Amino acid sequence: MKLQSQLNVAFTALLLVILAVTGYVIYSMILEMLIDNEKTELQQKGELLVDVLNEQYRPQGNVQDFGGFLEDQDLQLFLYDRRQNQVLMSTMPEQYVKGFSANDYFAETREDLWEAGNSKFVTSRILIYPEQTSLELILLTPLTDLQVIQQDFFRRLILVFLIGTIAAVFLSYLLTNKLVTPLTKLKKQLKKIENRQFDKIERVKATGEIKEVEQGVYDMATELNRYMKSQQAFFQNASHELKTPLMTIQGYAEGIRDNVFDDDDKEKGLEMMVTEVNRLKKIINEMILLAKLDSEQTEYQPARIKGSELIDQVLGRAFPLVSENDISLEHVVDEQSVFFADQEKLLRALLNLTFNAIRHAHSRVEITVKHKTIMVEDDGEGVSEDLIPHIFHRFVKGKTGETGLGLAIARAIIEQSGGKIMVEKSELGGAKFVIIFPE
Template sequence: MKLIHQINLAFGALLLIVLSLTGVIIHYVLMDHFVGKQKDDMQALGVALQKTISADSPAMIPSAVAAASGVPLSVSGVAAVITDAEGNVLPGYETSFTATAPSTLVEAGSITSATSMQNILDGKDSRYLVDIQPLPQGKLTLITPMSQIKEIERALLERFLIVLCAAGLLVYAASLFITKKLIEPLMKLKGELKKVKSRQFSEVRLIQAGGEIGAVAETVHDLAVELDRYNRVQKQFIQNASHELKTPLMSIAGYAEGIKDGVFEGEGARKGLEIIMSESGRLSKLVTEMTLLAKLDSEEDIFKAEPVTVQEMVKETIERINPLLMARDMKLEVDYIGESIKEKRIVADKDKLLQALLNVVSNAVRHAKSIIRVQVSAEADQIRISIEDDGGGIAESLIPQLFHRFVRGKDGDTGLGLAISRAIVERCGGVISAGNAGTGGAIISIRLPSAA
């Protein structure tokens, strides 16, 4: 069953239950009101008759009733009966008010026995309301049948239920309209999700809606945009990877075939073998870096975070990069801003973060002229590590794509080093950025959250 039908059915059932409960409650409220009002009116009438009736003038009973008839009654049909101390109806003291005799105050059949009449006079018959007032002659009993009250209550209840049902129908019709308006964006969203299922990410539109549905629609649209971007990046990655792998494989295959066929001999064969070994190492490094990137993107357990001091990370980076610095006759300066910055801790995978720092520093070494400066400072709740070189800087057109895969500048290596650094830094909860320093060289900044 469609959602719109489920909602309408549920609302209709709820409305029916509410109307039924309302009708039952109103029935009892009206009955209680009419019974209470009639009792009050009968009591007022009884008091008026009690004052009017003369103990010495039995013949004055009809006129006394008439004199008391000015008391307003919520329900007509009240009979007055005067009985002696033994409960016998006194001759000449039996009358009716509003033209209803006691003998006719019966809901079903007629009163045929003295016992039945006595039960009414004693107030033991639930089909009648009775009010008793004391008189010198005995007691004055006012009687009215419940059937008349029920008839009035039923007539009023029927009218009220008609109005209530009409209002319920209007409310249900309005609910159908509102439900349709609410469900319509969901149906459109369903269509957009089908596009996501069929990988048509670029064709997913943003559904305009309010409230939670609008938030879900916006999330679906953002998801489609991100999936489209990721899909394009993956396609580009595969294309670039195949190209990068093909180049060393062609060199290896070409020199191996030349040596096999005797094209290269002596010194030529030796150089060919050196190229094969060099390209094999480059190919192995490329595959290793690609594998690491894939794991960083997809595997959660590859990252083992632990607290580590900033000084420890920087010191180990310098020790690892020192042979390369000596080979190129370069200097590396470290500047800690603040007394306590060395002891500041960050939560990261030590080995992975060390690799990210080595990638950035080795990249600086390749492009620097003579010196690399590393500056460590604290910014709010973050630790900032800046690596600056005195080289020619980064081309402005290259900066936005510098950390993308297989993007290489002048004298670049595999084009994956900085991409790996970005992936590691982001897994640590940090941010990496690049730009040109005021002195002209390149500067790469890594911001990592400080451990509490």
């Protein structure tokens, strides 16, 4: 069963249960309300009759005078003498008088609902001349009259419920259709993602949580598309980077084999082959490291690291390169800075950034550590605007770059440690790499 049908069935079932319970409660309460209302009306009629009797007939008036007046009122009533426990006058058949007497309803003043045979009556009792006599006026209304009103009211209520149910089911269909339609469209977009048709992805109009899901699907498709393109670019760049040293090694090897070179050229060729082998080895090692960083969480062993100790290690290892390039390496470190990361790998990331800054700097490199932020900047030419969005991708490098994997490794290490890295323009004139770790 489709989701829309399931929602409509569930909503309709819930609505029917609610209406059934509501109808039962109302049906039960309406009769009690009608009885209470009828008792009030009988009380008012009785009090009006007693007022007339008190005004027109004095206590000296006889019962026959009362009876004649009461019979003219077209009411179901009894004139009852409490003191003698006797019905003096009645407008109802004798069978009811006997039935009520047998049940002792006349003497029992607390009973409001009288029963005789299969008939029930709502009653109200009013004293006549309470100071001087024991006469009592008892008015009655058949319960069947109230039940007719109850059933008529309930039939109208059922009609209202029926119309309301139809309207509610119709609205439920419209609302569920509005709810399910975006999900159906999302299913089609997911099928396009499955078939890698990223260029055919369309946005789906939705609201609420479904809009959040739609945004998540769109972001996922965008990221998958970017990832696949980056993988394609990675393999293309990797094949190019590996092919270049291999071609160099192959050329010198074939020349030496065929005795094309003299002794000096052979020596030079062997040195070049060793250089290219080392370069090839470095590229392969960095590719392996990147693969491990992306796939093996166990490669990380986070611990508390003092910022000052970390920068001291960076300065010590960068000293030879600084001296070789005649670069000024300055640093400002907040002694209270502490980071939680894998020390060896974070050191590797900072060395990659520092060595990169030294190679591109004209004369100055600065390392700044403040609280949870590390900044490495230089006074070189900086990163071009078109290269900034891709600078941390694999095999993306500037004019004087080496393998194009150093920044990708730094990004992988920092993101695996819970931080983020970005590049921007430095006030020194060159590039500024900013690393921010969570609290």
